Amino acid sequence: MNRRLWFSLIGVVLIVVVALVGNLATGNTPILGLDLQGGVSVILAPVEPASSDDLIVIRDLIRNELENRGIAEPDVRVQGETIVVDLPGVRDQQEALDAVDVSGVVELRPVLNFSDCPAPDAADSVPGDSVPADSVPEPTAPGNELLPTRDGSVQCVGPAQGTGEVFVRGSADLTGDSGWGVAVGLRSDGQATWNNLANQCYEMTPTCPSTQPGIRGQIAIVLDSVIQSSPQVNQPNFGDSVAITGSFSRGEAEDLAAVLNRGAFPVEVEAQEARTVSASAGADSLNAAIIAGLIGVALVLTFLVAYYRWLALVIVGGLTIWAMMVFSLAAFVSSWTNYALSLAGVTGIIVAVGVTVDSYVVFFERIKDELRNGRTVKNAAPRSFKMTWRTIWSADLVSVIGALILFWLSVGSVRGFALYLGLTTICDLLVCYFFTRPAVLLLSRSKLMARRERVLGVEVATA
Amino acid sequence: MTANDAIATSGFGRLFRGQTAIDFYGHRRVGLIIAIVVIVVTLLSLSTRGLNLGLDFEGGDAWDVPASEMFGVDEAEEVLNDNGISTTGSRIQRRTSETTDVITVQVEEVPADVALAVTDDFAAAAGVTAQDISFSFTSSTWGSEITEKALRALIIFLIVVSIFISIRFEWRMAVAALVAMAHDVVVTVGVYSVLQFEVTPATVIAFLTILAYSLYDTIVVFDRIRENEGKYAGVRMPYEDVVNISMNQVLMRSINTSLSSILPVISLLLIGAGLLGADTLAEFALALLVGMLSGVYSSIFVATPLLATLKADAGRKTRRERLTGDDLRAAVIGAGVTGRVSGQSSSKSKGGDDLDDAKAAASSNETSVVQPVDRLLSHAPRPRKKKRR
Numbered sequence: 001m002n003r004r005l006w007f008s009l010i011g012v013v014l015i016v017v018v019a020l021v022g023n024l025a026t027g028n029t030p031i032l033g034l035d036l037q038g039g040v041s042v043i044l045a046p047v048e049p050a051s052s053d054d055l056i057v058i059r060d061l062i063r064n065e066l067e068n069r070g071i072a073e074p075d076v077r078v079q080g081e082t083i084v085v086d087l088p089g090v091r092d093q094q095e096a097l098d099a100v101d102v103s104g105v106v107e108l109r110p111v112l113n114f115s116d117c118p119a120p121d122a123a124d125s126v127p128g129d130s131v132p133a134d135s136v137p138e139p140t141a142p143g144n145e146l147l148p149t150r151d152g153s154v155q156c157v158g159p160a161q162g163t164g165e166v167f168v169r170g171s172a173d174l175t176g177d178s179g180w181g182v183a184v185g186l187r188s189d190g191q192a193t194w195n196n197l198a199n200q201c202y203e204m205t206p207t208c209p210s211t212q213p214g215i216r217g218q219i220a221i222v223l224d225s226v227i228q229s230s231p232q233v234n235q236p237n238f239g240d241s242v243a244i245t246g247s248f249s250r251g252e253a254e255d256l257a258a259v260l261n262r263g264a265f266p267v268e269v270e271a272q273e274a275r276t277v278s279a280s281a282g283a284d285s286l287n288a289a290i291i292a293g294l295i296g297v298a299l300v301l302t303f304l305v306a307y308y309r310w311l312a313l314v315i316v317g318g319l320t321i322w323a324m325m326v327f328s329l330a331a332f333v334s335s336w337t338n339y340a341l342s343l344a345g346v347t348g349i350i351v352a353v354g355v356t357v358d359s360y361v362v363f364f365e366r367i368k369d370e371l372r373n374g375r376t377v378k379n380a381a382p383r384s385f386k387m388t389w390r391t392i393w394s395a396d397l398v399s400v401i402g403a404l405i406l407f408w409l410s411v412g413s414v415r416g417f418a419l420y421l422g423l424t425t426i427c428d429l430l431v432c433y434f435f436t437r438p439a440v441l442l443l444s445r446s447k448l449m450a451r452r453e454r455v456l457g458v459e460v461a462t463a
Numbered sequence: 464m465t466a467n468d469a470i471a472t473s474g475f476g477r478l479f480r481g482q483t484a485i486d487f488y489g490h491r492r493v494g495l496i497i498a499i500v501v502i503v504v505t506l507l508s509l510s511t512r513g514l515n516l517g518l519d520f521e522g523g524d525a526w527d528v529p530a531s532e533m534f535g536v537d538e539a540e541e542v543l544n545d546n547g548i549s550t551t552g553s554r555i556q557r558r559t560s561e562t563t564d565v566i567t568v569q570v571e572e573v574p575a576d577v578a579l580a581v582t583d584d585f586a587a588a589a590g591v592t593a594q595d596i597s598f599s600f601t602s603s604t605w606g607s608e609i610t611e612k613a614l615r616a617l618i619i620f621l622i623v624v625s626i627f628i629s630i631r632f633e634w635r636m637a638v639a640a641l642v643a644m645a646h647d648v649v650v651t652v653g654v655y656s657v658l659q660f661e662v663t664p665a666t667v668i669a670f671l672t673i674l675a676y677s678l679y680d681t682i683v684v685f686d687r688i689r690e691n692e693g694k695y696a697g698v699r700m701p702y703e704d705v706v707n708i709s710m711n712q713v714l715m716r717s718i719n720t721s722l723s724s725i726l727p728v729i730s731l732l733l734i735g736a737g738l739l740g741a742d743t744l745a746e747f748a749l750a751l752l753v754g755m756l757s758g759v760y761s762s763i764f765v766a767t768p769l770l771a772t773l774k775a776d777a778g779r780k781t782r783r784e785r786l787t788g789d790d791l792r793a794a795v796i797g798a799g800v801t802g803r804v805s806g807q808s809s810s811k812s813k814g815g816d817d818l819d820d821a822k823a824a825a826s827s828n829e830t831s832v833v834q835p836v837d838r839l840l841s842h843a844p845r846p847r848k849k850k851r852r
Contacts, residue, residue, distance in 0.1 A: 059606065280554045292739065299727075342665070353724075361719040398627065402620050414609070414612075
């Protein structure tokens with residue numbers, strides 16, 4: 001039994017120390033937020049004049065798109081005629097420009113042909129891919145283009161007859177009744193546009209002919225000159241929603257839904273330039289928070305040592321391990337995502353110290369109760385831990401549930417909060433079980449405790 | 464042994480030894496009335512004054528001023544101060560690229576004439592003409608969508624937590640915990656509304672922190688109630704007594720934990736914001752402080768009395784007066800853990816207030832309060848066997 005406890009105690013200390021040293025050695029530290037460290041700002045401007053409402057719409061779309069791509073907590077706002085995107089944790093201006101390259105309008109174009117396009121400009125747009133073949137007579141209206149599809153083949157499509165704006169923003173969703181598919185809502189003002197195109201394809205007019213026998217015309221959904229999907233039109237008129245089904249895999253359907261959802265950029269925007277942004281709160285605030293936090297924690301520890309005497313050593317050790325663990329995990333998370341630690345996050349962690357200390361307080365108060373009832377320290381410790389553990393995991397589980405749900409469903413800084421709430425709580429649970437438990441149990445069996453007549457201010461029964 | 468069990472004479476001594484006998488349930492009305500008053504004040508303030516939403520929620524004005532040797536972030540701050548614009552609600556950043564180097568100043572919306580004056584002052588301070596400074600409107604960064612998503616997540620979280628508490632404990636505890644949590648958030652929002660502090664995204668984070676803290680604190684208290692409930696199931700202890708006993712038993716823990724949580728926040732407020740002058744910390748720390756104090760208060764004076772009230776209505780018959788004074792103390796000590804009850808504490812309780820109509824196992828020559836506990840816990844702790852593995 002003792003051996004297992006030592007194993008757990010030494011194991012957790014080793015793992016945490018190695019993780020911390022590893023992180024420090026590789027210079028892997030948590031990314032700090034815009035307010036603390038600054039970042040890179042990208043200025044986007046619409047290519048044609050846009051109303052302020054449009055800009056607000058674009059702002060929300062850009063933020064969504066960034067979050068979908070795993071860029072956390074971007075600060076997106078409309079300033080004057082431009083959209084300013086501030087990215088935390090990005091040092092490189094080019095990296096930022098690439099990250100923010102989310103503009104692009106989704107176009108709806110009729111499919112003309114599966115192999116090639118006779119229109120001369122088509123060959124330019126996809127060099128090398130197309131073999132001009134004039135044996136196939138096709139309408140060669142200007143605006144026809146040969147575009148690649150996602151799986152690498154090419155299709156010839158006619159001029160755009162509508163944009164992604166016909167769809168209700170954010171309404172595209174997966175359907176899974178008979179194979180994966182996507183259902184998307186049609187806006188009342190977009191319905192006419194969509195139905196006009198759909199009708200041509202259904203009737204197989206020359207502008208949207210049948211490409212294969214027995215198959216009606218197809219509408220290509222094009223984003224940034226790549227055909228995302230070209231569904232066949234099976235009905236001439238659509239009500240307020242469109243269902244796209246086919247031989248999709250789940251991932252393909254998800255991608256298509258994402259394209260349809262983002263396709264609602266009312267105006268195309270272009271990145272103008274990237275600038276490095278200085279911290280807004282500044283190093284002073286971070287230092288002040290850290291100094292004040294450390295003083296606060298020192299006060300807490302002083303209080304606990306005065307109150308719990310010897311056992312408080314376990315708290316000091318446990319909190320150190322906890323802090324190292326949180327740091328390592330935060331650094332780890334930062335290297336995978338770019339969730340940044342803002343000033344609010346730093347103070348949140350300082351507050352989490354209080355909750356972490358609580359697990360010790362609950363434990364030690366329980367031991368005190370047991371001692372008062374005449375148990376020996378050796379006897380009281382394991383019993384107390386059993387009861388304490390129940391309390392701690394119930395209470396911590398609520399925080400973890402909260403963290404998971406908030407992380408899963410919310411966006412922006414709320415998500416960052418959830419991440420750090422979850423991290424600190426899970427570290428608390430781990431430290432409680434793998435460090436505090438063995439430490440206190442071993443201490444309770446040690447000669448040090450056996451010799452003492454009073455523990456925690458309570459006289460100890462001798463066994 | 465005997466020395467342990469002597470009742471301490473001083474209040475602190477009792478607290479330290481876990482011998483307090485405070486009739487929390489008896490004072491529940493005081494607690495509830497304070498809570499209701501606070502909530503009413505908050506609602507009144509919210510409806511009349513509302514919240515002071517910051518730059519990130521409402522947008523504002525922005526200036527791009529060319530930066531130079533003589534004009535930096537500090538100088539921009541000075542200009543704002545000279546024009547009577549609060550710098551805590553503003554955001555001043557230096558933005559640089561190969562071709563440009565500007566100081567971007569964003570403030571909450573100011574009247575047009577003030578904006579003009581500020582533009583001129585910036586121009587003077589930076590040594591450029593007013594035409595070189597671009598002045599524009601800046602939108603909020605916190606769109607309604609973020610709020611909607613956060614609210615939706617919060618509602619789902621609360622539902623899941625209610626289910627969790629209902630399964631782990633019982634639904635009445637879920638109700639009580641959520642009411643206490645709502646109380647804490649309302650109190651904190653109230654502070655922001657009454658004092659007209661600026662609400663920033665950090666404030667929202669503070670609110671969420673308080674929410675999580677409040678739930679955590681309440682559940683720790685409820686866990687003890689749950690445990691004691693099982694312990695007294697056999698003697699049909701009235702729920703108010705179970706609540707009172709549990710509250711007294713966890714009192715020391717509550718105080719220690721609150722101190723441990725609140726000390727760092729006070730330090731942030733006094734040292735960080737006060738001495739080191741990090742203004743951004745001040746309001747955040749204050750929100751946390753108020754919220755956490757409220758969290759501790761509500762788990763004792765809102766959640767538990769509410770729970771007892773809910774349970775009292777749930778059909779359990781009260782057969783006698785609530786335990787108070789020394790009887791309560793005896794129960795608190797005796798039931799500290801599943802250990803032995805000392806003779807002294809059981810002799811302290813008298814059969815006097817026992818209005819029990821005595822059909823339970825309790826009706827022997829001893830009192831109904833301590834005796835069954837005694838029986839329940841009569842075995843002495845068994846020394847642990849020395850096993851070596």
